[in-house]
Amino acid sequence: MDVQISESSLKIIKNKKLEYELPFLWLRDNCPCNNCRVRETQEKRFMLSSIPVDLKPKIVNVNENAINIFWPDDHETSINFKDIEFLTQPRKPKKILWADTFIPNYYDWSELLQNNDVAIEAFSDFISTGAICIKNSPCIPNSLEKLTPKLGPIREVLFERIHNVSVDGHVYNIAHTSLEVPPHNDFASYSWPPSVQALHMLENECSGGESMIVDGYKVLSDLREDCPNFFDVLRTFTVPFREFDEENETYANEPIIRLNSLNEVIGFRYSNQLMQMIDPRKQNIDLFYKAYHELCKRVNDKKYKSIFRLDAGNILLVSSHRVLHGRKEFKPDGKRHLQDAYYELDNIENNLFLYKNLRGN
Ligand SMILES: [Fe+2]
Ligand SMILES: [Zn+2]
Structure with missing residues (x-):
């Protein structure tokens, strides 16, 4: 030396x-x-x-x-x-991008809550793929509160702490109808949208309404390769998003793609339903719309959509700055009740690190 x-x-x-x-x-x-x-x-x-x-x-x-x-x-x-x-050791599991053939792995509710080895497996999987399911959860409203010892505190946003999604409740969003909900992430209208979303199916007796998820990072990685100019426009051009009702008014004006200083994608903000009118005098609006057209085509392309049915007792957990969620149209011929709650990815990453340390890695 x-x-x-x-x-x-x-x-x-x-x-x-x-x-x-x-x-x-x-x-x-x-x-x-x-x-x-x-x-x-x-x-x-x-x-x-x-x-x-x-x-x-x-x-x-x-x-x-x-x-x-x-x-x-x-x-x-x-x-x-x-x-x-x-310092060279990676702190987080590596991302694995996926397309239509992907189906999230299922983890048992009680095992996830009680067994740290299962939590380590589930969270590593979640951080890599951005989506897992939890099965055998209680079909009791507000059970998502019970996940906080594992997922960290609920990230509250306006409207409700635990959001109810059914056709006979408070209607402020397309999800409260029986229409198809195209892939999107929630609360694009916040400057920092929730980074983890849990969708808990309490009752699902309707025909149709299959869940669909899209790996936004995969879509963006392909877009970057095929149309680098469009990718560049979408990471710089700011877009207004708004979600509101009689008592709430949330609004953010942000680009669709967020990169870190290494130019890696670390955030995807995509919501057809919340996107607002852009000032037509804004520079590059024409180019933006061409890029956005290409992006919309890709997000809604079936080659990216993972489709599966979320039965009662299943919880879909998505890394929501990355994975878009939606559902097919359903026939309101039975009961259907879903609850949503949000968490933060930092807390899950933190817990994974702690459980691994406790186990001695
Ligand atoms: Fe949603
Ligand atoms: Zn000293």
Whole structure:
């Protein structure tokens, strides 16, 4: 192992290859000592602005396991290589994109609630595919509250805490009719829509009304490949969405596609029913509509639709910034009652991490 000290960083060279280049500010900022951390919580206490930007180490020692540094004020920092190695481990399961032949896996309600191994399997699956089903759940209203120890707190939005979907309740949305509901995600009218949605079938005696889900990331990945210009328009052009009734008025003006700084898709906002009139004077409106036409064609193409029947006692759980849901038209020839509640994906990812840690991974 070789060490080179450059103007502003420490180079660690192993077998003649540069293993790490560690900026001095990085080394100082990550000092794990008890003065630089809050001992009880391991939170960082050290503030970078308390040292000069051109800080350089006074003495550097490196062995197989750790880097040891004395700074000009005699503060000592020791950083283990295994802590740096750990940073390369993926924290979340890898996404698996799917199309029409996909059917979500089913997990038993009681097992999911009581057995952490089942929860680990279900949540890993959920984070990878964006959709799972829970079977044998109680056909009792508001049972979705009982999932909070596993899924995290309910993400409340306006209208109702647990939303009722039936033809004889409060009608403020196409889902409260017997019409086909095209694939969409809920609450596109919020600047941060709920990122997980549970659809709990309490009664389903009607013919028709099969559930359909679409992997929005798969649609967008194909669109990006086939029509990169359209993809680009849809990630920059903002679109107004509104959901309202006599007492509620929710509104967001956001692009349909959201990317992270690595240009990966991290959000899809798609709701034909909530989309509002766009100011026709807006620049690129013509191009937007051509791109949106292509997107609509793809979202509604049967090659992307996974279709299955949600029976009473089944809960469909979707990662709702990614997976769109809808249902076929049904005949109102029997009882049909569905309840919706929302959660946040961060909390599920967090629980997966915790359960794995408890188990020793
Ligand atoms: Fe919906
Ligand atoms: Zn320190």
